[in-house]
Amino acid sequence: MSWAERPVVYSLALFEIFCGLLVNGFITVAKLVDWWEGKKLKPFDKIFFSLGLSRLFYMFFFIFNIVNRIFNLNFYQICFLNWMLNTVYLFLDFSSLWFAMWLCVLYFIKVAIFKNTFLIRMKLRIPELVLYMIQSSLLISLVSGFVFAYNFEGTLDIMNPPKNAETNTSVNKQIMYLVPSYFFGHFFPFILVSLSSSFLVEHIFVHVKRLSSNVTSFTTTSMDAHLSAIRSVIMIEVMTIFNFIVTILLRFDFQDFCNQGVLFLFTVSYPVLHSMALIVANANLKKSAHKILHHLRNVVQQDQCVPKVK
Template sequence: MVCTKSSLFEVLAASMSTLGLIINIFIITSNVLDWLNSRKVKPYDKLMMSLGLARVFLFFCFLFRIFNRVCELNAYPSIVARWVFRTAQLFFDFSSLWFAMWLCVLYYVKIAVFKNTLLLRFELSIPHIMLPILLKSSVISFTFGFIFAFNIRETSDIMDAVYVPINESFSKDLKFMLPSYFFGHFVPFLVSSVSNFFLIGTIFIHIRHVKKNNTSFTSPNLEAHLSALRSVSLLQIMNTSNLIGTLFFRFDFCTALSKNISFLILNTYPALHSVVLITGNAKLKRSIYKILDCVRGCFKSEIPISIYHLESKKETVTQQK
């Protein structure tokens, strides 16, 4: 029964990782093609490409560790190799959280109407400070990922089926785990939550303004605001779930079954988060519609050919009769 449950979580985690990998490859490809056509990259597109690239490598790490766990392979020839791989995974994990945090900030700056001069200056300086923001976020992610991976010995890791008693590792290494968790997970969550909170308040103000100026409650402007409100609320729920799941996963607060659930949350969050980002991006939605139109066009072009073959067969049969 335990093996069945474990296999179920492995299949679900592998499916979500594969889905997230495809989605983020699509995000990167769409933005790169748009960059080649327009010869310029907007700050939002830079963040989206950076986030997509970090998540592509993160999903590769997830799939590798799932494959290693299912096949019971000795994928790490030495302890140093395990440390290096964990550093890489934590770097991609932390950097994706920091990039997603800056996306929340950018959403709020883009939608909100500022009367404060400092916020106006920040909005105007975004194109110039975007590259330093990406570099500093990457340095922070690598630093604390390195601290976590190279100072923790062997903790209980459901990813690799490694189990060590808590009193041998967790209690001694807590001083390294807390700073890494704080700067890798909690700070991005805190800033994202504050940005989402102010963004939800701004959207409510816009909705009240639209309702006062429009007698019809089904106006396109109101529907756009309601859609944005649902997206931001969903992102906040996902951020909170990911923080809780990561807390239980990193600090060994639960049983093997609960750690499987936490591991599934860790795989599901970046995939679903990318889906929500696509639904809130007009350019990416247009790319999806173009792909769907091409697929429909291919099916429509095949249908008349099959009908033509059926009609020709009927004609030959009638002629033979």
């Protein structure tokens, strides 16, 4: 990335990070308020809180990287700090992907109608399993991030990806450690999200077709609600695929084909746009967001109506 591009890229990145802090901070605070008010958190609420918190720290990590680059602090030049920072970065990245995966999988299990006994029992035991899902996601993300960072000879700072990443680490280490750890940290959640999204869209389409042909009371409002759900799932899936492609381009150093600054901006934008899509698709979070926006609009209108005293 040239010196002329850096101010533009960093300015846009800071704007995206600011939006990410607002969006993911809103998710985290909204679930904390529900818990503080004595409301029983549902399985989706617990995973939403975990996702918002992990992405909130993820945004702060981007800020740290920008500050490190602007002021030439060279934290990544110290071997131990480089290893620790790589581990933290991958842990936050992997854990947010796992939490997003669980939201998609659980939503499919909740909506779909199963005839398989195992899936029916799993559907009924979701409240009991959600804590194990969160704990296992954190453990897998930590172990995968640790193994990858420990065996990777370079920096994972996405604003300064290493040149010729293939040659920085031996082929044996890549096959034995890097590929398996990145598979469980990133590829496996991506596969499950893609499968869940595909099955969910297919299930909703079949459900709509059956209702429209057999149920006379199936209204246009119901049709719009189902189509809105389909659009939300497809939009989230498209963002997930795009993030997967951008991650591959960054990790394997395809800068000859894609601009590094553009890849960096797309990487930062994913946890922001994905969280915004989840808020729009979730009725409770959407309602809370509308209340906040309505309150802010009233405050602004009151300030405008107050006469200025000379």
